[in-house]
Amino acid sequence: xxSSTEGRTSLVAGYLQHIADQCADDRSGAVADYIPELAAVDxxxxxxxxxxxxxxxxxxxxxxxxxxxQSMSKPLTYAMVLGxxxxxxxxxxxxxxxSGEAFNEISVDSRRRPRNPMINAGAITAASLLxxxxxxxxxxxxxxxxxxxxxxxxxxxxxxxxxxxxxxLSEKSTGSRNRAxxxxxxxxxxxxxxxxxxxxxxxxxCSLRVTTADLAVVGVTIACGGVNPRTGxxxxxxxxxxxxxxxxxxxxMYDGAGDWVTSVGxxxxxxxxxxxxxxLPGQLGIGVFSPRLDDHGNSVRGVDTYRHLSADxxxxxxxxxxxxxxxxRAVYDIGEFEIGTEWTGAQRARLRGCRDRVRVYELxxxxxxxxxxxxxxxxxxxIDACDIVIVEISRIDVIDPxxxxxxxxxxxxLAERGKRVLLVDPDGVVREGLRRVENGSGVDSSSKxxxxxxxxxxxxxxxxxxxxxxxxx
Ligand code: GLU
Numbered sequence: 001x002x003s004s005t006e007g008r009t010s011l012v013a014g015y016l017q018h019i020a021d022q023c024a025d026d027r028s029g030a031v032a033d034y035i036p037e038l039a040a041v042d043x044x045x046x047x048x049x050x051x052x053x054x055x056x057x058x059x060x061x062x063x064x065x066x067x068x069x070q071s072m073s074k075p076l077t078y079a080m081v082l083g084x085x086x087x088x089x090x091x092x093x094x095x096x097x098x099s100g101e102a103f104n105e106i107s108v109d110s111r112r113r114p115r116n117p118m119i120n121a122g123a124i125t126a127a128s129l130l131x132x133x134x135x136x137x138x139x140x141x142x143x144x145x146x147x148x149x150x151x152x153x154x155x156x157x158x159x160x161x162x163x164x165x166x167x168x169l170s171e172k173s174t175g176s177r178n179r180a181x182x183x184x185x186x187x188x189x190x191x192x193x194x195x196x197x198x199x200x201x202x203x204x205x206c207s208l209r210v211t212t213a214d215l216a217v218v219g220v221t222i223a224c225g226g227v228n229p230r231t232g233x234x235x236x237x238x239x240x241x242x243x244x245x246x247x248x249x250x251x252x253m254y255d256g257a258g259d260w261v262t263s264v265g266x267x268x269x270x271x272x273x274x275x276x277x278x279x280l281p282g283q284l285g286i287g288v289f290s291p292r293l294d295d296h297g298n299s300v301r302g303v304d305t306y307r308h309l310s311a312d313x314x315x316x317x318x319x320x321x322x323x324x325x326x327x328x329r330a331v332y333d334i335g336e337f338e339i340g341t342e343w344t345g346a347q348r349a350r351l352r353g354c355r356d357r358v359r360v361y362e363l364x365x366x367x368x369x370x371x372x373x374x375x376x377x378x379x380x381x382x383i384d385a386c387d388i389v390i391v392e393i394s395r396i397d398v399i400d401p402x403x404x405x406x407x408x409x410x411x412x413x414l415a416e417r418g419k420r421v422l423l424v425d426p427d428g429v430v431r432e433g434l435r436r437v438e439n440g441s442g443v444d445s446s447s448k449x450x451x452x453x454x455x456x457x458x459x460x461x462x463x464x465x466x467x468x469x470x471x472x473x
Contacts, residue, residue, distance in 0.1 A: 032291075078117040124191075178203075253298055263310070
């Protein structure tokens with residue numbers, strides 16, 4: 001399985017690859033077979049994409065393979081109707097309580113409202129709210145509503161999405177259960193439009209084709225409060241984003257929602273096509289695809305991948321209690337530091353000529369996976385212009401285990417490129433991690449580890465940088 005990122009191979013790409021390799025062997029579960037098009041997909045496909053809050057995309061495996069969005073469309077149509085009608089109107093029609101039942105259960109609450117927008121009853125009602133609210137639907141009205149829907153979904157994904165016509169026609173011709181749901185809702189007076197038109201729109205939305213990269217971008221758009229960071233375009237409001245994250249958390253994973261929140265803790269929505277869309281508020285979007293499903297209808301490898309992402313990268317949402325973006329406080333070279341008096345005149349002259357080849361990154365706050373990811377990527381961008389990187393972490397209060405491993409791992413990845421990393425760590429926040437890495441544990445324990453030199457003061461790090469420069473990096 002190959003990984004690619006938009007830049008050079010990075011530590012983070014390596015972590016994702018490692019997670020993918022661990023999940024790829026599981027061949028349990030079965031592909032959805034309620035329509036022939038889904039039954040015919042290659043069950044071994046597997047892809048994982050992750051999109052950072054600034055739009056940077058990591059990809060492992062089959063990340064350009066298209067599959068149908070299916071139920072992962074539900075949060076997006078819900079976002080559209082919230083934007084169009086406001087939450088009061090929408091709440092009068094669709095609840096926000098988890099149903100604890102299967103997605104296609106004919107399930108309504110005591111007010112005869114579908115319990116939430118993530119089950120079919122709620123999603124068909126949401127689709128109905130995109131159509132004119134009267135019974136006589138003229139020809140072409142569904143086409144028009146669908147064109148707007150595609151526009152909206154495409155803005156979330158940052159590229160034009162297209163429909164899989166075969167899946168759509170199959171869904172339409174076999175959808176007795178959904179028809180039953182729509183007609184029941186109609187008999188309760190929930191639908192203000194022709195139920196067949198609502199169903200038609202719902203079947204079309206389920207049949208849009210996406211890749212894991214699209215899902216990751218949709219996820220990050222939700223995570224970033226409705227702004228797609230790859231296009232810079234606001235697609236929906238912060239309020240709507242908050243609502244989507246809430247219902248994805250409580251109702252997103254079919255009847256497995258409680259277990260999901262406990263063990264993974266990443267707001268998500270799965271689809272029977274094998275995709276799982278995830279969104280970690282303020283931080284990341286995630287897309288995973290693998291067609292074999294478990295008894296709940298969730299992708300087996302998809303669920304496993306999310307469990308690993310949560311545990312190995314510290315991504316459980318309740319792990320995040322603080323601002324994780326503000327991490328780089330200052331970046332400068334060592335020109336302002338006096339050159340060490342221990343060197344000879346010739347050495348001092350040499351050092352004077354290369355002060356700008358040593359770059360200092362001062363970090364602050366609490367360092368999580370996302371923060372460390374941004375810092376390492378920033379260093380990666382600058383690296384050609386320097387030989388030695390000093391990472392100053394005296395202002396880091398808390399460092400997540402994964403972020404510690406990432407900072408330590410940077411020593412190895414940069415050494416491969418002939419660069420050196422020094423750490424200024426007066427409080428010893430990485431020391432424990434250092435011991436563990438030396439003992440051979442950690443995500444990247446299989447590769448050869450070159451640890452950064454750790455110093456207690458900036459002056460000691462500058463002196464070390466000078467001796468490395470004199471030796472030749
Ligand atoms: N088109 C499918 C249905 O409504 C979507 C189901 C799903 O992904 O959960 O039955």
